Amino acid sequence: MKRKHIILILATATLLAISYISTKLRMLQTPVANRGQYSNQEITTGKSTDGMLGTTLVPMITNSTKNERINYHESEHTEERLELNENVLRSEDGGISLAWDQHGNIETFYGWYPQELQNELLSRYKNPCYMIDGKLYCLPYFFLAGMPKCGTTDIWSKISQHPQVAAAQKEPHWWTRGMIKGSLKLRGYMYQRTINIRKELVRARYDKKATKMIVGDGSASTFWENLLWNKLPSMDKTPSTMKIIASILPNAKFIVSLREPSNRMYSEYLAFQPTSKKSVTEYEQMVHEGISLLRECFNRSTQRECIFERQKRPKDYPFTRIRLSFYSVFVEEFLKYFSRDQLFLVRMEDWQTSCKQILPQIYKFLELDPLPKSSIFPICRQLSRHTNQHSYRIVGAQPYRIKQVIRNFVAPFNEELANIMQDNRFLWDDVE
Known part of the structure; x- marks a missing residue:
């Protein structure tokens, strides 16, 4: 035990000595004119x-x-x-x-x-x-x-x-x-x-x-x-x-990333619902019940209350969270306190197909020095992270009938978002 303590003390002393020496070397490399600042x-x-x-x-x-x-x-x-x-x-x-x-x-x-x-x-x-x-x-x-x-x-x-x-x-x-x-x-x-x-x-x-x-x-x-x-x-x-x-x-x-609402909800369900319970049947039931409960909430409270505040909101299925698909409400809240030029809104669908064009735009938005294409292309070629491909293979694709139910429900909010951004891409008419 004593031997271990001695080794530990010597190791600590060595680290402190290295830190002290490296700091002194950095100071010596500092121009004399600039040393007065610190x-x-x-x-x-x-x-x-x-x-x-x-x-x-x-x-x-x-x-x-x-x-x-x-x-x-x-x-x-x-x-x-x-x-x-x-x-x-x-x-x-x-x-x-x-x-x-x-x-x-x-x-x-x-x-x-x-x-x-x-x-x-x-x-x-x-x-x-x-x-x-x-x-x-x-x-x-x-x-x-x-x-x-x-x-x-x-x-x-x-x-x-x-x-x-x-x-x-x-x-x-x-x-x-x-x-x-x-x-x-x-x-x-x-x-x-x-x-x-x-x-x-x-x-x-x-x-x-x-x-x-x-x-x-x-x-x-x-x-x-x-x-x-x-x-x-x-x-x-x-x-x-x-x-x-x-x-x-x-x-x-x-920088805010959004996705076609029905596809986002199904992906969230596949990602967070326990594996043993995942099924298209269960998902469809959760969607219909969630929409019904939200409609009831909208009849007695404001949309903002139902979307923001849990005490006012009815039971919220954690693996669909339909309320998070009302994108326009959240963008409007943002624009109450920030200017439009402080927001870079990107569709996930565009990011997946056009990273080489969008990433330089994000760097410019952040006022970073531009990178050459020889740097951008290797970054964008890297594989996407946190995908649900395994769950999709097990449970299957989202049926079209469920997509249409969700899309009809959130359509007014998509229209509001497209009007706010003056960009019809946020209608998601081009997404299956």
Whole structure:
């Protein structure tokens, strides 16, 4: 046992020595004129404030950048002023995560006022980043969202291969679940977004190209889930996910993938329904019952209530989720808080056949440097991910009669979407 302890101590000491030497070498490579922006790099080893282990390069800010430092902790004044406000979301430890006024406008976000947070952005970076307690943390520059089984995993994989896009966990579901349920605090979420971009951005003190690095969030639920509506009874005064994000990241860009609704629903059923229960007969029954229940809900509540808020919505079969096929409702919610030029809407059917044309358009939308065709073509030739081919072979194709039932039900919403986007492709008349 003692021998193991000695080996462990020696290994730890060796790692620390290597980290220290590599840091000093990087500093020596830094032009003298640029060293004044940051003081010596601090090596933080062990358990960080994010509750994660590791060795992280952390920039120390000097007097010239003190105005860029944020005190992350909520002030007593903020707590005292908001504790009588019923429109408050609290974390598991009782702290205020989010507070909004009687009109649904965000008052504070983890102790920050939205406008103050905008003023704290580090202007030298393209990605929204901040100095929090002397460390660099970032929020997403873009969101890749969409409905289940609309190809977001494949699109995320291909976007992430651009050299100016930092790798990150695709689906943290923080804005729709983690924040609401308190399972991950803001600093932990920002750490996840920053872990693979921090070193590049710190390097920006002597390499201006590094300031072009961006990081995204690929949680599909960001576009359609509004769990906050289930937390409080005053639904009409509760902000939607889009409104919360717009208050904090008003310049965020959204890439949203959609798919012909009946095909999307069947693919979702095949992907998530337990294998032993999958059958065309069961699926058809679920479709008819789901449509019937939604029609009843529409007769007594608004469409928005039935689609957004679970307490108002009737039983929702989790493996068809017809409500997620009302795309126009979600796009309209987005356009209440963001401009049209912040949305890149892509049909999955087009992505599958025209990746070589669409991927450069997405890169341009994200304001990334263009890649040559010699780079684009190999990326697009990579196989799509998370397909249901095995389940299709076992259960069979979706019968045409079921497709028509779904298409007739969602047709008004497709027409609304086509009008909003001024694009008849969203009628899906060209899809079998």
